[in-house]
Amino acid sequence: GDSVTQMEGPVTLSEEAFLTINCTYTATGYPSLFWYVQYPGEGLQLLLKATKADDKGSNKGFEATYRKETTSFHLEKGSVQVSDSAVYFCALPASGAGSYQLTFGKGTKLSVIP
Amino acid sequence: GAGVSQSPSNKVTEKGKDVELRCDPISGHTALYWYRQSLGQGLEFLIYFQGNSAPDKSGLPSDRFSAERTGGSVSTLTIQRTQQEDSAVYLCASSLDRNNQYFGPGTRLTVL
Numbered sequence: 001g002d003s004v005t006q007m008e009g010p011v012t013l014s015e016e017a018f019l020t021i022n023c024t025y026t027a028t029g030y031p032s033l034f035w036y037v038q039y040p041g042e043g044l045q046l047l048l049k050a051t052k053a054d055d056k057g058s059n060k061g062f063e064a065t066y067r068k069e070t071t072s073f074h075l076e077k078g079s080v081q082v083s084d085s086a087v088y089f090c091a092l093p094a095s096g097a098g099s100y101q102l103t104f105g106k107g108t109k110l111s112v113i114p
Numbered sequence: 115g116a117g118v119s120q121s122p123s124n125k126v127t128e129k130g131k132d133v134e135l136r137c138d139p140i141s142g143h144t145a146l147y148w149y150r151q152s153l154g155q156g157l158e159f160l161i162y163f164q165g166n167s168a169p170d171k172s173g174l175p176s177d178r179f180s181a182e183r184t185g186g187s188v189s190t191l192t193i194q195r196t197q198q199e200d201s202a203v204y205l206c207a208s209s210l211d212r213n214n215q216y217f218g219p220g221t222r223l224t225v226l
Contacts, residue, residue, distance in 0.1 A: 043217045043219040100209065106156045
């Protein structure tokens with residue numbers, strides 16, 4: 001079945017460091033791909049998405065490019081801030097025309113220190 | 115506008131008791147989902163409602179779990195005879211399409 005594998009954390013970075021969180025997927029066809037973020041004490045929020053191969057999703061300085069050749073959707077940010085400390089989840093929709101639910105990776109906890 | 119709301123935000127119960135968790139989706143969203151977030155299992159899909167279609171219950175972990183959605187809007191997740199392994203954060207989400215799910219803040223369930 002469809003699955004998502006993402007880099008395990010926790011990841012600790014200094015402010016202004018470069019961030020990469022790896023995500024690879026196994027799926028039928030070319031599903032949309034998502035990154036969700038969960039800030040401490042809050043619910044999940046959609047961070048960015050890409051709906052087709054070679055698309056780049058971007059938001060709040062974060063970017064991820066849908067690479068069908070490598071079945072990857074790595075999350076990057078050039079300069080992280082303390083406020084980026086959160087848990088990040090890579091996700092894709094379940095396969096099947098009538099399936100809307102998401103399959104999530106295990107999550108990667110990011111801590112950014114001043 | 116109003117987002118997805120869930121109640122209660124926290125629920126502590128004793129093993130063996132039944133609990134009901136409520137979700138109010140965004141108005142007009144036809145799809146509603148329940149997920150469970152626990153330390154050992156990450157984020158798991160539980161059940162999905164789409165309009166008036168029969169729900170997809172494929173993620174429910176046991177027959178102690180059930181959910182209903184009344185009038186295509188509010189949903190209630192019921193856990194009967196709670197067990198300690200049911201302790202988790204239960205998340206509700208709603209959407210209009212496959213690409214934009216909006217999550218509620220969750221209900222933290224603790225079973226003593």
